[in-house]
Amino acid sequence: MTALGDLIEIDERTVLVLGQGLDLAHGQPDVANALVHRAGDTLVLVDTGVTEVFRAALLEAAGRVGPWSRALVLTTHGHLDHVGNNDLADGLGVPAEHYVPAPDVAQMRDPLDYWVRSFARVAGPAALPEPARTAAAVVALFQPMRPFGETTRTYEERPPEQIRIGPLRFTGWTFADGAVRVLRSQGHCAGHVIVHLRDPRVLHLSDEGNGPCGAMADADQLKLQTVLGSAALLFEAGEAGILTDGHTFAVRRGAEAVSHLDGLLGQAVALQEAGLGLVAQAGGAGEGERVGASAFTARFARAVADLGIGGANPNALFTAMMAVNQLHELGLRPESDAVDAPWSRPRPRNPEPAAPPPGSG
Incomplete structure (x- = not known):
């Protein structure tokens, strides 16, 4: 049984900080897992979750992977459960950089508008009479919310790079002399990125692995399935050995990771087939x-x-x-x-x- 802020040590320089699931009935926000890694003398935080409890766990993990003399905070996308402690970059006492995806800046500035639009699309099918009220109740769960800091910039302010990892090519950005690769994926939402840590061969999918079908209004089903297939190929080529994500409280290795990814793709096909049958009926x-x-x-x-x-x-x-x-x-x-x-x-x-x-x- 896991609890918010538990740490899973992947190696002496890499720790997965565990979040928690959403429980609307009890007013509990979901909190995304975060990845803490040291690349040389650089502390790398991939997402910062939300809540003070999780903030303390991030700092504990940062101490565990040290020593470091600079920091790099990477936001995979703008959803509330991933960005609440982003101002942590400003308080680490070392030179720091923080990057967020440009397509998600608007929702980070005004999450209520983003969630109202998302819920309004399903007001009829979900029998949701007041999307604005529901959205306000959901957004209010995520406190304190500090998505920006003094060091925040967008990835897109940097020149894009073609990144080759084994047989695959991506576009994105590299950091820490190529030890950290941020790869554009944009399936779960408009700005989503995934992160590949070269030395421990960790691939962090964040929320691209949430399920076989995207839920958000700005999800792209084709991109979601494409990134899952690409992730499986990275494992089969030996370029990735460990799979982590935003909401599965586990670390998957090797063949287990490939099986998990294949399972998600199989579920996506099964859902589309079921949907076609429902339309025909x-x-x-x-x-x-x-x-x-x-x-x-x-x-x-x-x-x-x-x-x-x-x-x-x-x-x-x-x-x-x-x-x-x-x-x-x-x-x-x-x-x-x-x-x-x-x-x-x-x-x-x-x-x-x-x-x-x-x-x-």
Whole structure:
């Protein structure tokens, strides 16, 4: 049984600091795992979680991997459970740098607006009468919230690099003389990055490994699946040996990591297949036929349970968010802006010929 702030030592220079799961019913925020590593004389913090308890655990881990004379704080993405202690970079007593993804700066500045928009998309399917009130209640769980500090910059202020790791090529940024690689992934949300630590061969997926289907409004299912496949290839090529992420309270090594990644990809395919079947059952495969979003979401939740798919922080609201994203993935679109508008699939057809201009005939 793990607890918030527990430390898992990966090696003498690398520690995983464990977070906790979301419990809305009891007012408990989720807290993402963080990775603490020393590369030469540089302390590297990958995400900073939230809460004072977790802040203290980060400092304990930083002391364990020392000594260091400079610091590098890397934010994988802007969600509340990853950024609450980001100002820690300013208080370590050494020269420090802190980087965040530019596409996520807006949500870090105004998380309430981000979550209202995310919940409003599922107001009908999730029977959520007041998305703004729900979003405010969720955001209020994450305290204290200090996502920026004096040293904060965006990755995108640095020149992008082509990064070759074994047989694979990525775009991103390198730090600490190439010992730390930040790789653009952008599946879980618009700005998401993953981190590869060269010397211990640790690959930190952060929230790209949360489950087989993205939930957020700015998730990209194709990118999510692509990064999972690339991660598996890094293990098979021997370029990665240890897998960590934001919400699985475990360290996976070698073949176990590959099996885990393959399992997520298999679940993604199974969910898409189940979604297609649900659309067909509802009569929504043909032109002009409709799928009720609420009915689809209820059946989708049963399919998720039947397939044994969990993912990070499983709850009815996030499952509804996954269902809406699955409808998009299957090519359906809402027919209007109404709260629970039916969805249908636009059918391919040749455009109507344009009328000739007056006087041309």
